[in-house]
Amino acid sequence: MLEIDNITAGYEGVIALNGVTVRVDEGEFVSIVGPNGAGKTTLFKVIAGTVPARSGSIRFKGEDLLKIPAHRRPHLGIAHVPEGRQVFPSLTVEDNLRLGAYTDAGRRDWDENFETIITLFPILKERRRQLAGTLSGGQQQMLAVGRGLASSPSILMLDEPSMGLAPAVADAIFESVVEARKRRNLTVLLVEQRAVEALESCDHGYVLETGRVVLSGRQSELLSDDRVRQAYLGM
Numbered sequence: 001m002l003e004i005d006n007i008t009a010g011y012e013g014v015i016a017l018n019g020v021t022v023r024v025d026e027g028e029f030v031s032i033v034g035p036n037g038a039g040k041t042t043l044f045k046v047i048a049g050t051v052p053a054r055s056g057s058i059r060f061k062g063e064d065l066l067k068i069p070a071h072r073r074p075h076l077g078i079a080h081v082p083e084g085r086q087v088f089p090s091l092t093v094e095d096n097l098r099l100g101a102y103t104d105a106g107r108r109d110w111d112e113n114f115e116t117i118i119t120l121f122p123i124l125k126e127r128r129r130q131l132a133g134t135l136s137g138g139q140q141q142m143l144a145v146g147r148g149l150a151s152s153p154s155i156l157m158l159d160e161p162s163m164g165l166a167p168a169v170a171d172a173i174f175e176s177v178v179e180a181r182k183r184r185n186l187t188v189l190l191v192e193q194r195a196v197e198a199l200e201s202c203d204h205g206y207v208l209e210t211g212r213v214v215l216s217g218r219q220s221e222l223l224s225d226d227r228v229r230q231a232y233l234g235m
């Protein structure tokens with residue numbers, strides 16, 4: 001579904017991605033783990049189109065994604081749940097979700113998607129008319145995931161959903177994503193510093209360090225790899 005080939009990208013004077021190749025098959029859950037500054041967020045921004053690729057290619061459902069402007073990409077079925085949630089604080093919970101539903105598919109499937117979102121996150125129904133800025137960090141993250149789901153995506157890209165959250169809250173978010181994937185037949189691409197949770201949820205994983213993929217494999221291969229166990233799982 002998503003074929004990222006040899007992508008190089010960065011900022012003035014910084015090479016953030018240095019020849020990154022990642023494959024995500026339809027229906028798969030793929031996690032990318034790595035330390036601060038490894039390039040995880042930059043990779044998502046290149047997929048979303050907010051940072052240009054300097055070289056390499058990305059195909060999504062067979063289309064040359066890098067030729068498609070950023071504002072069209074959500075309409076292809078790509079939902080980017082950004083780092084730091086970025087909900088609209090002065091809009092209500094429901095209006096944030098409705099904004100997520102601005103794609104054709106999101107508008108068409110609003111009722112069904114809203115039902116899924118409030119089943120996964122009942123608190124969002126309770127807080128439906130409350131301003132998003134008054135929610136706790138965990139609730140804002142639920143809203144950010146819900147807003148992504150409201151666009152009726154085929155792939156949900158989550159950038160460090162656990163950031164700044166207590167472990168129990170982060171676990172609840174991971175569980176909801178796993179459940180959403182089951183209900184909606186979603187493909188999930190997750191980047192995370194919390195390697196244990198990210199690798200335990202995935203089918204395939206990649207380890208990104210200083211802009212390069214240093215390891216990749218099936219979940220069981222990575223969880224039993226000595227380098228991963230020492231560097232990321234604290235074993």
Ligand code: ATP
Binds near residue numbers: 011038193
């Ligand atoms: P984090 O977990 O801290 O978000 P990350 O793995 O997502 O880390 P990126 O945010 O993609 O990493 O950063 C990769 C590299 O690019 C780092 O060296 C970072 O300092 C640099 N970088 C990121 N954003 C910018 C920017 N807007 N301008 C200049 N350099 C940047």
